Amino acid sequence: MRTCTNCGAQFADDELFCPVCGQEVQLVPDFETIESKIAQSEKEKEEAERKREEERRFQEQLEQQKKKRMHKLVLMFVLIAAAVIIVTVSVVAAIRSRTVNTFDYQYAQAQECYENKDYTGALEHLKKALGYEPENDDANLLLAKTEYQLDQNDEAAEVLEALLDRNGSLEEAYELLFQIYQDDSRPEKIQARLKKCSLTDILEKYSRFNPQPPVISPEGNTYNDTVKVEITADGTGEIRYTTDGTAPEKDSNLYTGKLELSQEGTITVQAILVTADGLVSDPAEAEYTISYDVPDAPVISPVSGTYKKMETEESGSYRSESVSSSSGEDTAQMITVKVPSGYTCYYSWDSKPDKSSKKYTGPVEMKLGDHVFYAVLCSKQGKLGKVASCTYIYTRVTPTPANTPTPTPVYTYTAPQNAEAVETPTPEPTETATPTPTETPTPTAAASESQSDKS
Known part of the structure; x- marks a missing residue:
């Protein structure tokens, strides 16, 4: 295998041109000069640098790919973790919600706050607790105590009044309520609540605020x-x-x-x-x-009747004698009234008496003429009783001469108005004719009074 001196590509030995860059293959090596060697060295360095750069880039790409995969893994893990956290939080929140949003939890928190003197916190928890059980006695009592500590006396008293209206057997509620009313100088409020109280201990302890009727x-x-x-x-x-x-x-x-x-x-x-x-x-x-008893009618004496006043001559003048028609006793001229002890008697002539009439103090002289004598008793309480009356006919009798034989008197008698009439036999006259006394005419009431005054 040969290597292209231009691009460094590998190709077969029988190739005349580089299949990559088209560089002609030098079959016979050139005479290598120093410059060529330096150039070759530089070229090799550049090639090596290029390879290192490619390797670095390749490594960077690999690193980036790893990072991307790692990011994906991390993101996936985060998402999974977040989902787990969300689910966990939701479950915990649901469980906590079931626990927190209950009367027992809020009331327990309120008690803890009250014991720690966190009255504001206690008040918040109590309001939440009472949202679940508005008429809970313990919570309402603790609410009143909390409001009292916060100087909210009116609110505390209102809570306690409502609490005692529902349950009048809570002594602690009475004690706190009465303490509030004493602090605020409202004893009439204590009295009003005591009237509804049936607890003996409370009634005795605060009896001075509940005066009993005389x-x-x-x-x-x-x-x-x-x-x-x-x-x-x-x-x-x-x-x-x-x-x-x-x-x-x-x-x-x-x-x-x-x-x-x-x-x-x-x-x-x-x-x-x-x-x-x-x-x-x-x-x-x-x-x-x-209602005073009505006094009975008094007893008047003498009884109703006709009475005569005899006049006799004595030392050149006449002497009056009062005689009744039935006897010669000298009693007809004075009238008496029987007055029981403790009573006052009033009397009058010819008209019924009242408290303005004359007061009876002793025998009253009978008036000449035909008159009615009235008398009435008055009790010590001022109550007038029944009126008693007697009718009297009181006349003068003319005296006979001194040498004239005394005639046989003829008596007449008139029965009382309130008694049965009794017949009085008239004595038969003797055979000897004797003159009878001559009666003077019956005077009028005014004349009788005048004559009575003269006598």
Whole structure:
């Protein structure tokens, strides 16, 4: 084999021209000079350099191909890894989502934050937890405690009020709520909640915020005498009351002692206890009906009838004597009324008496003429009773001369109006005719009073 001196291609020995570059083959070697040797050497160097360059390029191509294959492998690996990661993350996220998006997880996180005094974080978790179970007692209580720590008293109180409306047996909720109301100086809120509370311990502990109604004695009923009402309270404060049927308030009448009820009718006494904090108890109430007994009619003496006033001459003048038609006793001129102890008697002539009439203090002189005497009793409570009356006909009798035989008197008697008539026999006159006393005409009421005044 020969080598082309021009292009370095290999060809057969019998070839005259290089099949690659067409260089003529030198059959007889030229005389090699130094220049030719140098040129040949340079040429060989260039050829070697060219080969090295080709080798380098070839190696670079191989390296690039390797890199491309490696890149593909890496990319494939990355894609596979990414897919695995995505799948893994998705699975983990799904699992975590199932765990995180639950009440238990959020509530546990809230508890942890609260214990670490991260109240803001606790509040966020609690809101999420309550999104799953809005009426969970524990979560709502922890929410109120968290809001209280964040100085959100109004929000905390609102949560606790709603919680106790649903479950009134949570002592811790009562304690926290009342602490908030005390901090905010709202005792009336404590009283309002205590009215709904049934826990004995809480009621006893905060009893000063829940004043009990006063006690009114005696019990309301119907009485026939003056009633003295006493009002007491189990606690400190002022007792305010009314007796006009209106509900008592803080500025109603101040109770300072027993109330005396004497007016007839129905009286309703209502009372409240007002504490130093301005708290007002529920009202106590008692209804009293006072109805006094009507006094009976008094007994008047003498009874209704006709009475005569005899006049006798004595030392040049006449002396009056009062005699009844049935006897000669000197009692017909004075009228008496039986007044029981504790009663007052009023009397009048010819018209029914009232409290403005004359008060009976002793025997009353009978008026001449035909008159009606009325009397009525008044109880110590001022109740007027039934009216009693007696009708009296009281006349003068003209005296007979001193030498004239005393005639046989003729008696007449008029039965009382309120009693059965009793017949009184008239004695038969004697056979001896004797003159009878001459009766004076019955004077009018005005004339009788005038004559009575003169006598």
